Amino acid sequence: MRLALDEAERAARGGDVPVGAVVLAPDGSTVLASGHNEREVARDPTAHAELLALRRAAAALGQWRLADCTLVVTLEPCTMCAGAIQQSRVDRLVYGARDEKAGAAGSLWDVVRDRRLNHRPEVVEGVLAEECARLLTAFFRDR
Numbered sequence: 001m002r003l004a005l006d007e008a009e010r011a012a013r014g015g016d017v018p019v020g021a022v023v024l025a026p027d028g029s030t031v032l033a034s035g036h037n038e039r040e041v042a043r044d045p046t047a048h049a050e051l052l053a054l055r056r057a058a059a060a061l062g063q064w065r066l067a068d069c070t071l072v073v074t075l076e077p078c079t080m081c082a083g084a085i086q087q088s089r090v091d092r093l094v095y096g097a098r099d100e101k102a103g104a105a106g107s108l109w110d111v112v113r114d115r116r117l118n119h120r121p122e123v124v125e126g127v128l129a130e131e132c133a134r135l136l137t138a139f140f141r142d143r
């Protein structure tokens with residue numbers, strides 16, 4: 001989560017909402033890929049930290065299926081990213097702050113653990129939640 005927080009700070013430097021993500025290999029400690037929100041920089045509505053990190057992890061592994069991998073992200077994923085998490089087959093999602101307004105991993109929806117879906121990753125929330133939320137609060141306060 002510390003690495004994801006570093007990524008989030010990079011997003012803020014580019015004028016993007018500070019959200020960062022890291023994908024860990026099946027061993028649980030090797031970093032396969034990372035990413036931060038690049039919507040403004042890339043002018044791409046889909047350039048969320050999680051999506052970029054998942055794409056890079058798949059490229060690094062040479063396969064789309066990220067079984068046994070862990071996605072660590074500073075903010076609860078939105079519906080788009082929850083869908084991508086589902087599609088990537090990562091086995092664990094770890095996130096920091098909850099997103100009560102748009103979260104799709106326990107707050108507004110729980111897409112990733114929807115029992116109607118055939119793949120449901122384990123979800124661990126609240127890791128360094130205050131630090132993750134503080135970055136966001138500071139970013140919006142400064143705007």
Ligand SMILES: [Zn+2]
Pocket residue numbers: 048050077078079080081082
């Ligand atoms: Zn998202």
